[in-house]
Amino acid sequence: MLIFDAHIDTLSLLLTSSRISRPRQTLAGAEGHVNLEYLRQGNIGAQFWAAFVHPRSYNGLALHDTLEKIDFFWTMLDDYPDYLTFAGSAQDIRAAQATGRLACLLAVEGGEALEGKLAHLRNLYRLGVRLLTLTWNFRNDLGAGQMEGPEGGGLSRFGLEVVEEMNRLGMLIDVSHLNEPGFWDVIEASSSPVIASHSNAKALCDHPRNLTDEQIRAIADGGGVIGVNFCTAFLTSSGAATLDDVLNHIDYLVKVGGIETVGLGSDFDGITETPIGLENCSRTLILADGLNGRGYSVDAIEKIMGGNLLRLCANVLG
Ligand SMILES: [Zn+2]
Numbered sequence: 001m002l003i004f005d006a007h008i009d010t011l012s013l014l015l016t017s018s019r020i021s022r023p024r025q026t027l028a029g030a031e032g033h034v035n036l037e038y039l040r041q042g043n044i045g046a047q048f049w050a051a052f053v054h055p056r057s058y059n060g061l062a063l064h065d066t067l068e069k070i071d072f073f074w075t076m077l078d079d080y081p082d083y084l085t086f087a088g089s090a091q092d093i094r095a096a097q098a099t100g101r102l103a104c105l106l107a108v109e110g111g112e113a114l115e116g117k118l119a120h121l122r123n124l125y126r127l128g129v130r131l132l133t134l135t136w137n138f139r140n141d142l143g144a145g146q147m148e149g150p151e152g153g154g155l156s157r158f159g160l161e162v163v164e165e166m167n168r169l170g171m172l173i174d175v176s177h178l179n180e181p182g183f184w185d186v187i188e189a190s191s192s193p194v195i196a197s198h199s200n201a202k203a204l205c206d207h208p209r210n211l212t213d214e215q216i217r218a219i220a221d222g223g224g225v226i227g228v229n230f231c232t233a234f235l236t237s238s239g240a241a242t243l244d245d246v247l248n249h250i251d252y253l254v255k256v257g258g259i260e261t262v263g264l265g266s267d268f269d270g271i272t273e274t275p276i277g278l279e280n281c282s283r284t285l286i287l288a289d290g291l292n293g294r295g296y297s298v299d300a301i302e303k304i305m306g307g308n309l310l311r312l313c314a315n316v317l318g
Contacts, residue, residue, distance in 0.1 A: 002097060003284060004046040004306030006131075006227035006263055007107070007176070007198040009270030010034040011069045011076075012052045027076055033268035033280040036083065039102055041282035045306060046093045046103040048131055048197065049073055052270070053110030055138070062112035063120055070127050073106055088130055090314035105313075107131035107174070107197070111142035116158060118165050125169050130317050132166065133174040133197065134159065135182065143182035146208040154181035155189070163189045170318045172197075175219075176209070176227075176265070183215060192316050193223035198265035200234045201252045207234050213256050220257035225312045227265020228253065232273035241275040247290045250304060259300050263309040 010033075014026050028036045039047075051069035053062050077084045087093045087103035096103035106128045113132075114120045121132070134155075137147040142159035144152025155163070163186060166173050173190055175183050176199045186194060196219060202210040211219070211226065219226055228249050235241040235249060253262045268274075268281055277286060291301045 001288065001302050002045040002093075002306035002310055003043055004093075004263065004309040005044060005268075005281070005284065006048050006195065006225070006265035006309055007050055007109075007229075007270070008034055008047060008266060008268045008281070009050055009052055009109075010268070011049050011072055012054070013269040015069060015072050027080065033266075033274065036080065038280045038282035040083070042284045044102060044281055044284065045097055046087065046105065046310070048105045048107045050107045050109040050133070050270075051113070051129075053108065053112045053136065055136070058112050058140075062110065063115045066108055066113040066124070067127075070106065070124075070129070073104070074128070077104060086128060088128060089317045090310055093310060093313060105130055107133065109133040109174075109177075110136045110140070111159070111162065112136075112140045114142070114162065116141050118161060121162060121165055122169065125171060129171070130313075131172040131174050131195065131197065132162075133176055134162070134178055134186070136177050143185070144179045145177050146179045148179055149208075150180055152179045152181070155185040160185065160189050167191045170316060172312070172316050180212075180215075184218075187218045187222065190222070193225070193312060194219060195224055195312060196226045196265075198227050198229040198231075198267045198270075200229050200249045201256070203256075204249055204252050205234060205236055207237075209234050216253060216257045216261070220261040223312070223315065224261065225263045225308045226253055226257065226261055227263045227309070229271075230266045230268065230274055230278050231271040232275060235275065241273070243275055243277040243286065243290055246275055246278065246287065247294060250287075250291065251294065254304075259303055260308055260311075262304050263312075264305065
């Protein structure tokens with residue numbers, strides 16, 4: 001069974017915490033939610049690594065800092081060639097599986113990295129980026145994040161051009177963090193299925209980062225996938241989350257969007273509180289047991305744990 005996680009922030013955590021430009025040994029000894037040992041124990045087969053654009057780099061350094069994170073990603077792959085390998089397509093993911101290596105896919109979280117130019121989108125693609133989260137929480141020159149609320153408005157002309165160019169290139173358009181008007185602009189403009197790489201259901205936890213039923217259905221109708229986020233604040237308003245809360249969101253997303261729509265998007269190393277029982281990526285596999293306990297078929301469990309994300313990659317990345 002392929003286990004595929006659509007979002008972790010480990011690149012940012014390692015780069016900022018280690019204060020070194022070379023990740024040699026860094027992933028092996030990492031003390032966050034993700035390290036080499038945990039990835040192995042958890043049998044993670046494919047992973048999107050997000051190069052997160054930090055707000056401190058917004059005014060002129062966004063591309064600069066993103067390029068440093070991308071170098072960190074590639075250097076990490078060079079350092080662990082027996083275990084990590086680049087994947088830019090579904091075929092690459094299957095090839096990694098065949099050789100027992102972790103398929104590493106590259107994402108950028110924050111359209112600020114484009115610095116207003118489609119040329120930089122194409123250059124990022126050439127460097128291996130296959131997913132772009134259009135916004136983080138705030139306004140940028142593509143659109144507005146969910147912290148801006150509906151008043152932030154929809155996608156800009158440039159945002160619509162980015163959607164069109166991402167469709168042409170074969171990149172995954174990530175609507176996590178986007179405000180609602182922007183979300184609906186993406187749904188209308190994109191000719192390819194979209195991803196919400198790390199978002200949950202608003203009906204179960206009324207947080208601005210979560211998706212309404214209408215949004216869940218729209219992603220499902222287009223053949224897209226929603227990665228369930230393990231962040232406590234997006235799972236429950238009670239202050240502490242358990243494995244059952246994650247399973248509740250999966251159940252709900254399946255109920256509203258169908259079995260083909262749900263995947264994993266842990267947000268490990270980007271969140272502080274994790275659910276009890278899901279403390280790091282070595283534990284991700286336990287979700288399969290939980291789904292089994294709730295009566296899901298083997299086929300359905302395989303889709304949720306990774307099959308749906310693999311299908312999306314096959315459809316969009318080619
Ligand atoms: Zn995020």
